[in-house]
Amino acid sequence: MAERKATVERNTLETEITVTVNLDGSGETAFDTGIPFLEHMLDQVARHGMVDMEVRAKGDLEIDDHHTVEDIGITLGQAFAQAVGDKKGIARYGHAYVPLDEALSRVVIDFSGRPGLVYEVPFTRASVGGFDVDLFLEFFQGFVNHAAVTLHVDNLRGDNSHHQAETVFKAFGRALRMALTADPRMTGVMPSTKGVL
Numbered sequence: 451m452a453e454r455k456a457t458v459e460r461n462t463l464e465t466e467i468t469v470t471v472n473l474d475g476s477g478e479t480a481f482d483t484g485i486p487f488l489e490h491m492l493d494q495v496a497r498h499g500m501v502d503m504e505v506r507a508k509g510d511l512e513i514d515d516h517h518t519v520e521d522i523g524i525t526l527g528q529a530f531a532q533a534v535g536d537k538k539g540i541a542r543y544g545h546a547y548v549p550l551d552e553a554l555s556r557v558v559i560d561f562s563g564r565p566g567l568v569y570e571v572p573f574t575r576a577s578v579g580g581f582d583v584d585l586f587l588e589f590f591q592g593f594v595n596h597a598a599v600t601l602h603v604d605n606l607r608g609d610n611s612h613h614q615a616e617t618v619f620k621a622f623g624r625a626l627r628m629a630l631t632a633d634p635r636m637t638g639v640m641p642s643t644k645g646v647l
Contacts, residue, residue, distance in 0.1 A: 454630075456532035460525040464517040465509040467525040473533045473630050475502025483507040483522065485515050487581035488589070491619040492522075498548075498623030499630075519585040523592025530597045534630065537561055542641040544629030548621040553608030555617035557625040559601050563647040566600040567591055571618060575611040583611060586618070 454473035461467075477497035481489040483505055496503040505526070509518030534540065545558040555571075567590055573583045594601050603622070608614040640646065 452535060454533045454535065456529045458525050458529040458532065460521055460528070462517075462521065465507060465521040467509075467518075467521050468504075468506045469522070469525045469529045470502075470504040471526070471529045471533050472502035473530070475500060478502045480504040481506075483518065484509065484511050485518060485581065487579040487615075488515075488519060488522070488585075490579075491586075491615060494616060494619040495623040495626070498620045499626040501623070501626065515582060515585055516588065520588040520592045523589035524596050527593040527596030527599075530593075530599075530626075534561060536640075537563075537647045538638055538640050539632050539636045540641060541629055541631045541633055541636075542647070544625035544627065544631075546621040546624030546628065548617045548624060550613045550617045550620075551610070553610060553613035553617045554606045555608075555614070555621045556604045556606060557602065557618065557621035559599055559622075559625045559629050561597075561629055561647065562600045563598050564600060565595045565598050567594045568602045568604075571603060571605040571614065573605075573611045573614055574609055578611050578615060583615065586615065 457470040459468045477500050479493050479496045507518050507522055542561050547556050569587050605614045
């Protein structure tokens with residue numbers, strides 16, 4: 451399988467984002483976004499997904515975090531789409547359940563080529579560590595639209611909003627890891643009856 455790495459830059463009047471990913475990494479990370487709690491969540495994705503990830507962002511944080519979080523999701527989605535390539539030989543589907551104390555989340559992903567998001571995360575608080583949890587939806591919508599994946603994110607239970615968020619992002623990482631794993635029986639084979647994804 452070819453090297454699965456990508457670097458994507460996205461520059462707008464609101465943000466300047468650079469994302470680098472290596473889908474066959476060891477979970478190494480480097481972040482500079484100005485949004486510590488988002489970085490904590492991205493670290494979960496990288497470490498549990500075994501994806502090396504570097505995210506550099508300059509955004510209009512003096513207004514709020516919205517544009518920066520959304521654009522990081524968009525750029526990360528673009529980087530994943532480039533790195534995964536033609537998708538031949540991958541498992542395609544991934545799923546994970548992750549608990550943390552009282553919280554439990556499930557994430558299911560399909561590298562389908564069709565953007566679709568179902569997001570059911572009833573956070574018990576509006577913010578964690580100064581981060582507006584509504585923005586996680588914007589992050590995932592940006593990722594889905596630009597990675598062209600179908601993604602179902604469900605927090606099944608939880609009282610502590612930090613735990614809710616952490617289980618979501620750990621499960622997202624584990625689901626990515628499963629879906630992107632190379633299956634030796636599928637070498638050079640498109641995982642679709644259509645012959646294209």
